[in-house]
Amino acid sequence: MKILIAYHSGTGNTEKVAKSMKEGLVEEGQDVSILPAKEVDPSSLKSYDLVFLGSGIYGGAIGKTMKDLMSKVTEFAPKFAFFNTHASPTAYQKAFSRIGKKIEKNNSVVLGEFDCIGENIGIPQEKQIEMLSKLPAEQKKKAEEHMEKIKGRPDDKDLERAKEFAKSLLNK
Ligand SMILES: Cc1cc2nc3c(=O)[nH]c(=O)nc-3n(C[C@H](O)[C@H](O)[C@H](O)COP(=O)(O)O)c2cc1C
Structure with missing residues (x-):
C-alpha cells in the first residue's frame, strides 16, 4: 500500500x-x-x-x-x-x-x-507548577506526581x- x-x-x-x-x-x-x-x-x-x-x-x-x-x-x-x-x-x-x-x-x-x-517539554516545569497553584492541595499533588511520572x-x-x-x- x-x-x-x-x-x-x-x-x-x-x-x-x-x-x-x-x-x-x-x-x-x-x-x-x-x-x-x-x-x-x-x-x-x-x-x-x-x-x-x-x-x-x-x-x-x-x-x-x-x-x-x-x-x-x-x-x-x-x-x-x-x-x-x-x-x-x-x-x-x-x-x-x-x-x-x-x-x-x-x-x-x-x-x-x-x-x-x-511529556510537556514546551512549557518550563516551573511555569507548569505555577499553573497548578490554584488547584486544591490534593489535586495539585496528583498533578505534580503525574508530571513527574510522564518524564521521558x-x-x-x-x-x-x-x-x-x-x-x-x-x-x-
Ligand atoms: C502550549 C502547549 C499547550 C499544551 N496543551 C495541552 C493540553 O491542553 N492538554 C494536554 O494533555 N497536553 C497539552 N500540552 C502537552 C502536549 O500535548 C504534549 O507534550 C505533546 O506530546 C506535545 O507534542 P509535540 O512534542 O509533538 O508537540 C501542551 C503543550 C504545550 C507546549
Whole structure:
C-alpha cells in the first residue's frame, strides 16, 4: 500500500511516534512517506491508500498546521487513521472528531486512533507548577506526581505500541 504519515509536532513527541509507525510499516514492506503537515500538498492525499494524521494537543486541540492542511483537502484517501500525544492523564478521544466527520462525509473510513502520553517539554516545569497553584492541595499533588511520572515519554514502550498499532491497521 501507498501510505502517508502527516504530523504536527511542536516539540518532537508526535514526530517520534510518527517515525516509529513508519518503521513498523516499512518492516511490513509498505511504501511509506512521512511529512510534517505544513509540507503536505493537500491535493496529494487522494493518491494514497492510507493516510495517518497525527498531532500533539495544545490547549485541548490539535496543532494549527494539521487543521490548516485538512481544511484544504477536497479529495480524500479511502482510509485514514489518527494519532495524538498529550500530557494529560486522560485521553483526547475527540481531538480529530471534526476532521473525522469530514472524512466520513466524503465516504472514506477512519480505521482507528492511537493515543499516547507525551511529556510537556514546551512549557518550563516551573511555569507548569505555577499553573497548578490554584488547584486544591490534593489535586495539585496528583498533578505534580503525574508530571513527574510522564518524564521521558513517549518512551520505548510507547514507540513499540505505536508501531504495533500502525501494523495492526494493515489487515483492516
Ligand atoms: C502550549 C502547549 C499547550 C499544551 N496543551 C495541552 C493540553 O491542553 N492538554 C494536554 O494533555 N497536553 C497539552 N500540552 C502537552 C502536549 O500535548 C504534549 O507534550 C505533546 O506530546 C506535545 O507534542 P509535540 O512534542 O509533538 O508537540 C501542551 C503543550 C504545550 C507546549
